[in-house]
Amino acid sequence: MRLKSFSANAAMICKGAILAIIALALMIPAASADPLPIKAGFIRLPHSRETISILDIPAEDDGIAGARLATEDNNTTGRFLDQTYTIEDRRLKEGEDPLTALNGFANEGISFILADLPAPDLLKLADAARDKNILLFNTSAPEDSLREEDCRANVFHIAPSTSMLTDGLAQYLVWKQWKRWFLIQGSHPQDKLLGDADRRSAKKFGARIVGERIYEDTGGGRRSDSGSVQTQRLIPVATQNAPDYDVLIAADASEVFGGYLPYRTWDARPVAGSAGLKPISWDGSHEQWGAIQLQNRFVKLAHRRMNDRDNQAWVAMRMIGEAASRTNSNDPKVIRAYLAGPDFSIAAFKGERQTLRSWNLQLRQPILLGDGRMIVSVSPQEGFLHQTSVLDTLGFDKPETKCKLQ
Amino acid sequence: MMFFSARLFSARLLATLLALALPAQALAFTAYVSNEKGNSISIIDTEKLAVTKTVPVGQRPRGIALSKDGAELFICAGDDDTIQILDTKTLQIIGDLPSGADPELLILSPDGKLLYTSNENDNLVTVIDVARRKTVTEIPVGVEPEGMALSPDGKILVNTSETTNMAHLIDTETRKIIANILVDARPRSAQFTPDGSELWVSAEVGGTVSVIDPVRHVVKQKINFEIPGLVKEAIQPVGIRFTEDGSKAFVALGPANRVAVIDVKTKQIDKYLLVGQRVWQLAFTPDGKYLYTTNGVSNDVSVIDVATLKVIKSIAVGSFPWGVTIAK
Numbered sequence: 001m002r003l004k005s006f007s008a009n010a011a012m013i014c015k016g017a018i019l020a021i022i023a024l025a026l027m028i029p030a031a032s033a034d035p036l037p038i039k040a041g042f043i044r045l046p047h048s049r050e051t052i053s054i055l056d057i058p059a060e061d062d063g064i065a066g067a068r069l070a071t072e073d074n075n076t077t078g079r080f081l082d083q084t085y086t087i088e089d090r091r092l093k094e095g096e097d098p099l100t101a102l103n104g105f106a107n108e109g110i111s112f113i114l115a116d117l118p119a120p121d122l123l124k125l126a127d128a129a130r131d132k133n134i135l136l137f138n139t140s141a142p143e144d145s146l147r148e149e150d151c152r153a154n155v156f157h158i159a160p161s162t163s164m165l166t167d168g169l170a171q172y173l174v175w176k177q178w179k180r181w182f183l184i185q186g187s188h189p190q191d192k193l194l195g196d197a198d199r200r201s202a203k204k205f206g207a208r209i210v211g212e213r214i215y216e217d218t219g220g221g222r223r224s225d226s227g228s229v230q231t232q233r234l235i236p237v238a239t240q241n242a243p244d245y246d247v248l249i250a251a252d253a254s255e256v257f258g259g260y261l262p263y264r265t266w267d268a269r270p271v272a273g274s275a276g277l278k279p280i281s282w283d284g285s286h287e288q289w290g291a292i293q294l295q296n297r298f299v300k301l302a303h304r305r306m307n308d309r310d311n312q313a314w315v316a317m318r319m320i321g322e323a324a325s326r327t328n329s330n331d332p333k334v335i336r337a338y339l340a341g342p343d344f345s346i347a348a349f350k351g352e353r354q355t356l357r358s359w360n361l362q363l364r365q366p367i368l369l370g371d372g373r374m375i376v377s378v379s380p381q382e383g384f385l386h387q388t389s390v391l392d393t394l395g396f397d398k399p400e401t402k403c404k405l406q
Numbered sequence: 407m408m409f410f411s412a413r414l415f416s417a418r419l420l421a422t423l424l425a426l427a428l429p430a431q432a433l434a435f436t437a438y439v440s441n442e443k444g445n446s447i448s449i450i451d452t453e454k455l456a457v458t459k460t461v462p463v464g465q466r467p468r469g470i471a472l473s474k475d476g477a478e479l480f481i482c483a484g485d486d487d488t489i490q491i492l493d494t495k496t497l498q499i500i501g502d503l504p505s506g507a508d509p510e511l512l513i514l515s516p517d518g519k520l521l522y523t524s525n526e527n528d529n530l531v532t533v534i535d536v537a538r539r540k541t542v543t544e545i546p547v548g549v550e551p552e553g554m555a556l557s558p559d560g561k562i563l564v565n566t567s568e569t570t571n572m573a574h575l576i577d578t579e580t581r582k583i584i585a586n587i588l589v590d591a592r593p594r595s596a597q598f599t600p601d602g603s604e605l606w607v608s609a610e611v612g613g614t615v616s617v618i619d620p621v622r623h624v625v626k627q628k629i630n631f632e633i634p635g636l637v638k639e640a641i642q643p644v645g646i647r648f649t650e651d652g653s654k655a656f657v658a659l660g661p662a663n664r665v666a667v668i669d670v671k672t673k674q675i676d677k678y679l680l681v682g683q684r685v686w687q688l689a690f691t692p693d694g695k696y697l698y699t700t701n702g703v704s705n706d707v708s709v710i711d712v713a714t715l716k717v718i719k720s721i722a723v724g725s726f727p728w729g730v731t732i733a734k
Binding site for chain 2: 073076077079080081290293296297318322325326345346347351352353389390391
């Protein structure tokens with residue numbers, strides 16, 4: 001009606017303006033109806049159920065539960081940013097080629113992959129993903145080689161390395177003045193890696209290994225109705241005639257003997273390493289620095305306590321969320337640049353910001369020392385200094401790295 | 407470590423001597439301090455600079471706030487999932503407010519009728535009618551809501567969410583979110599300048615304070631802290647308070663054991679004041695002359711003389727002091 005009083009020309013301009021407004025109006029709902037999707041996948045080879053304590057038998061949703069919780073957290077944030085996060089689970093069978101899972105995810109347009117896999121499988125994925133615009137997040141493999149000579153430019157390491165863990169323990173034992181170590185190492189190659197890391201940490205922080213033994217794995221299962229009777233007789237004998245020592249260090253990556261050591265050694269000495277006081281990235285008993293909030297959310301979702309692998313998966317997924325919320329992008333190239341750049345840091349309930357080592361994409365983090373019931377201490381310990389970040393007193397540092405990212 | 411504690415000791419000694427040298431000029435106000443692990447409220451006479459009473463309350467008391475007339479103290483008892491009401495005369499708990507799960511911090515509307523509280527476990531801000539002791543509404547916010555602030559005119563409520571890393575601006579009339587502003591990691595406290603022109607948000611893990619334009623909804627500046635001899639990870643800004651004239655800001659720096667004094671106009675840091683360990687929340691005496699800081703790890707409260715910018719006293723309180731508020 002009002003248009004009639006206008007000149008034809010003005011009416012036309014008005015029409016144009018109205019069309020523009022309509023076009024704009026159409027654009028806005030279109031944009032908000034299509035939130036930015038950030039798709040992640042989880043490839044996992046379930047961990048051994050052969051654990052010394054039944055409390056440590058992995059749950060069906062071991063690891064992935066942490067990623068699911070972080071996906072929920074990211075989606076809560078995503079509501080305000082018009083972003084949606086998803087995580088898909090792919091569980092491998094023993095001996096199954098992980099590349100099938102990788103290719104499946106790639107075909108679905110999933111470009112962020114959390115890997116809870118042994119080191120050789122992870123490397124295989126990394127090399128296959130190189131030309132695919134896919135980023136990998138290592139949520140469990142601790143091998144230092146993955147961060148050093150075998151490092152890859154498309155793999156972020158959320159799990160701490162073996163050397164970060166043994167350094168975290170060594171700092172505490174040295175602070176405690178328990179400097180004479182009696183090392184018992186298992187007979188598997190993984191045990192040797194762990195034992196080597198213990199030796200290196202001892203040397204680095206001024207502890208001394210006064211005696212060493214190998215504990216042979218003679219095979220057999222962990223469960224029996226009369227297990228405690230035998231171990232009570234076995235362990236004292238296995239640890240007798242040791243030189244004077246302050247603490248027994250167990251290097252048992254395969255759950256063969258470590259758990260049997262505490263309270264059964266010939267000498268009345270504490271045990272640390274793979275049993276007793278363990279260096280860990282996370283524990284169900286950790287509650288400081290607001291961690292209780294994360295623990296509560298996790299129990300609500302998974303109906304069990306959060307272990308280190310759950311936590312590492314949570315952190316990985318939160319890192320993806322952090323980068324996507326800051327860059328408003330789901331492009332792996334943009335996400336990688338943000339995570340590896342100077343602006344990235346993440347709050348992960350361990351008392352200080354966590355950042356990435358730019359030279360090998362390892363997440364810097366404090367190491368918890370726990371006995372399975374409580375957190376006894378958190379490393380780095382006071383007094384261990386570093387010119388850039390005290391967190392770099394843990395594990396291989398930049399000047400000694402063998403990593404050349406490519 | 408020895409060196410550090412010796413320094414702390416001498417600072418305390420100096421502070422005590424100073425306190426002795428000063429004439430007793432402070433007016434008698436009452437400071438309330440919540441002790442997170444002590445499950446109690448320490449009551450401090452600000453003239454005597456001493457705890458006069460310790461009142462047992464619910465589990466894990468953190469955020470506290472006084473009613474407008476000062477007759478009641480509202481206490482977030484997080485592990486009891488409630489807000490307790492303490493009668494400040496009789497020091498008896500006289501009731502509860504329906505807070506929602508795990509209330510952590512709270513703020514009273516300018517007319518004193520509504521309480522806004524953050525529920526850490528449920529990603530909600532709960533609005534409570536104080537007189538009717540009823541929940542009015544719940545507003546979904548980001549993950550782990552924490553800090554709460556109101557604009558001086560009471561029109562904008564701000565909530566920070568620690569894992570979402572945002573300041574959520576909420577219209578108090580419609581109770582809808584009007585803006586979500588990303589800040590650095592783990593935002594803890596939010597505070598408007600007294601003229602309402604700026605909103606400051608501290609990021610504990612990020613180590614910064616974001617200065618937000620509350621009209622344009624953008625971070626216009628970030629304040630960084632550098633303390634010689636301290637690693638940057640130890641600098642964790644938490645509580646923020648402005649002097650009444652809006653010229654100075656005080657920011658608690660957590661495990662850096664210091665309070666930063668900032669010139670609000672230039673955003674330059676004038677001074678770092680050494681206080682107790684893991685300094686957490688801050689409150690002025692009503693006359694603005696003194697600032698009280700809760701020091702979580704050293705189980706004490708530091709008293710800062712605002713005019714001279716000196717720490718004049720440490721007062722031992724309960725276990726893990728967290729919140730502080732001071733009545734007339």
